[in-house]
Amino acid sequence: MSRTAPAELSSDGIQIERHWQELAGRRRAYSWIIAIGLLVTITGSLWFANESNAGKFFDRLPHLFDFAGDLIPRDGWEVWRAMFDLPSPYFDGSLKYDYPEGRVYLFSGFYMPEYFYKMLETLNIAILATLVGFIFGFMICFAAAKNLVKNRLIRFVARRYMEILRAFPEIVIAGFFAAILSLGPIPAMFAVGIHTIGALGKLFFEVVENADMKADEGLRAVGANWIERVGFGIVPQVMPNFMSYALLRLEINVRASTIIGAVGGGGIGEELRLSIGRGHQAKTLAIILLLFVTIIAVDQFSAWLRRRLIGDQAFAFGG
């Protein structure tokens, strides 16, 4: 390609050129300021985190895998013995190898291994909390939807109410109910459930606001009241999305209830924390394995069901 010398710019052209340079320069300056600001924040944050941590990062780094190394069981069967509560040949009277302790006998001679029972407990916390959240979120969400409620005040109250339920730290709800009901799975359920009401309610009312209002219009034309309009016009079209969100929430709640369990809510989370704290390697590994498999199973099941309910739309990112 042969190049010709650039033509002389007219005075207008020079002005435009200068203006463009100015804008580009300013843009570059902003980018630099943001980059430097971010760098300073990151360095400061990391320094602060390191300073206020019990162990220092570089001191502890060589020991990062000590704990993982400790977890290696004495032989390949040990983990399965711990998981299924089978007697261990290493049993020495201590809790460490006392796997049959804690078996849950369903009927004579037939038992459920302790960790499976605890896992079931955690799963039940999650499912029941999701159910409670679904029911109450369902009841509140219509009051917050712009297309169904014209009264600004009702909408405002409903939305703020859900926001507070959502933002309120779960651990405080758990702690509060633990003080009344004593530690156990029910405070955990309250905590997860109350958070779920807010979280699902928000997603639900956004779905309702995007609903097709033609069905509602038709019902209104034949003189249906508000409840009939919602029940026959809105609910049938939003239900698949509601179910999909509830399933997504179930995945999150299974994780949340293990975490709440670890701070005193019972279930598998508590067992895991205790067994790590006491240094019971085989038990820890068994619990981690069980938890891992359960979470994958719940995720896969929920993904399958959601795909059946609303197709691939279920996998678009929902805010």
Add this chain to the structure above:
Amino acid sequence: MNAMTADAIADFELRHPAVFNPPFWRRFLPLLIAAGIVAYVFYCWWFFSIGTVLASGQWQRAELYARDWVSYAIRTTVRPTPTGPTVSYPRFSELGDNPNPGWVVKNGNDVTIVFGLDKSLDINDQRVIATRGSESLTVLLATDGAKPQGTLPDWATLKEDQVTVNFGFAGQADIIPQRVVVSRRFFGWANFVFDTASPFWGKSFGEVASLITNGERIKPEMSNAALAFDNIWFNSSWQHGDVWTKLLQTIVMAFMGTLMASLLSFPLAFIAARNITPNFFANQITKRFFDFLRSVDMLIWALFFTRAFGPGPLAGISAIFFTDTGTLGKVYSETLENIDDKQREGVKSVGASPANVQRYGVLPQVLPVFASQALYFWESNTRSATIIGAMGAGGIGLKLWEAMRTNTNWHNVAYMVVLILAVIFIFDGISNALRSRLAGKSHH
């Protein structure tokens, strides 16, 4: 509209059997699901013995604890003596070393405790008169116990030799012949700014302001402003300094964890996306790696890193970093797989290098979505950081949990909850504003 004849109806039914005679499972599915849910709830009721637990719960405590969130009680003990009652306060009373509150009125040999407009307790060495509204109760202080005169109103109880009078929210008093223990409750948080050991304690805002701006130095080694700040920061009952530092730890945990996770999952997502890296093994390995990080719960990562680094924000950052690298990586790679290929082809067709194809063909499409998802996770991780903090990762969560376990510091819990809610709402706002700017107005 014309009415339909019976024939027309029958004909209609015949033509659309699926609508008028749906198969059994379709007709009764909602009912079956509802029955299943009810059965499941009953099962859970039995499994957790919810009924028993709820019934044995101490619900009266709920009211007491909820009250402690927004109010505080001051205890005083009145000992009737022949020379006039003595009034004493506990050593670390909210009222300071030398209390002389307005609600304790000394009048010769009588002491009157005022609980409200028409609620009061009048004490001398012979008797106590409790007044609540139009009712009043006289309790004689005999040597063998407190003797209430007449019938007990429903706000007073007699237990052996002790009479307890209840003034509702305003407080209560336990009367035995040797002493009257009064608990007087006030709305609000006591000594929130300065504790009783501070020289600024009990001064009005104007006095404190003038002391700071042009007063004599109270302590010669530091200015009054520095002293005031020091007193607030180390307030013994509210521990502002500690609470704010712990809150900052939690914020740092969420911020750094999410930032590092998004920075690492960004390049990994390009490897995991099958349209960007057309190599089956590379895709599968990265995707399974994401799944692994995600499915090993945040709980396990948190416990693991607490063991490795000791309690503190480093453990929290690492736990969030590991879990969210998995989640964000999955989300990012799915976003990449759904991009529009035309732009990439366009950039490729003019002879751009592979790096430039990604830079100009892919990045402009996905960057707003990536940033928006990272912001969303940042906001939700602020919540998670509180919880994993309570397990030992440090931060405000641990402090909150400790305050709750004492069962008496509910006002501190309330303070921390207010701070956490404020942080969450602010971050929610920032994240929403940034996300709607990134997504443009047409996104929703």
